[in-house]
Amino acid sequence: MRPRPRRYLVEFEAPDSDGEYIATCLGIGELMAALADRIDDWAETLAAKGMPRPVIAQFEQAVADLDEAAQQARRSAANFADYYEDARTIAARGIRIIGAPRRRAA
Numbered sequence: 001m002r003p004r005p006r007r008y009l010v011e012f013e014a015p016d017s018d019g020e021y022i023a024t025c026l027g028i029g030e031l032m033a034a035l036a037d038r039i040d041d042w043a044e045t046l047a048a049k050g051m052p053r054p055v056i057a058q059f060e061q062a063v064a065d066l067d068e069a070a071q072q073a074r075r076s077a078a079n080f081a082d083y084y085e086d087a088r089t090i091a092a093r094g095i096r097i098i099g100a101p102r103r104r105a106a
Contacts, residue, residue, distance in 0.1 A: 010031065012024055012028070018080070018081075018084060018088065021077075021080055022077045022080060022081060025073050025074065025076045025077035025080070026073070026074060026077050028070075028073040029070045029071070029073035029074040029077070030070070031070075032066045032067070032069045032070035032073060033066070033067065033070040035066050036062075036063045036066035036067045036070065039059055039062055039063050039066070040059075040060075040063045042059070043056045043059040043060060043063070046059075
């Protein structure tokens with residue numbers, strides 16, 4: 001019996017807020033980590049069935065690359081939070097940052 005083809009839809013909206021950006025980065029990290037786990041399980045199943053390592057080595061590398069991608073996505077969320085920490089603190093105090101100050105005409 002042949003397995004039914006699966007379809008996956010992954011969409012990322014452009015964020016409208018800092019929270020959306022961070023949540024999307026963390027979601028991407030989770031997605032990459034979950035995909036790495038699934039591929040790793042599949043490659044190990046193939047190895048257990050006697051598939052030669054050179055044949056499945058590319059999947060082992062893909063798992064390592066996906067794990068790295070997951071870490072990078074999480075790092076991006078952390079870097080964003082660190083980079084904008086002062087602005088977020090100011091905004092939390094109720095101060096709006098709207099751009100450069102305007103000079104008054106003399």
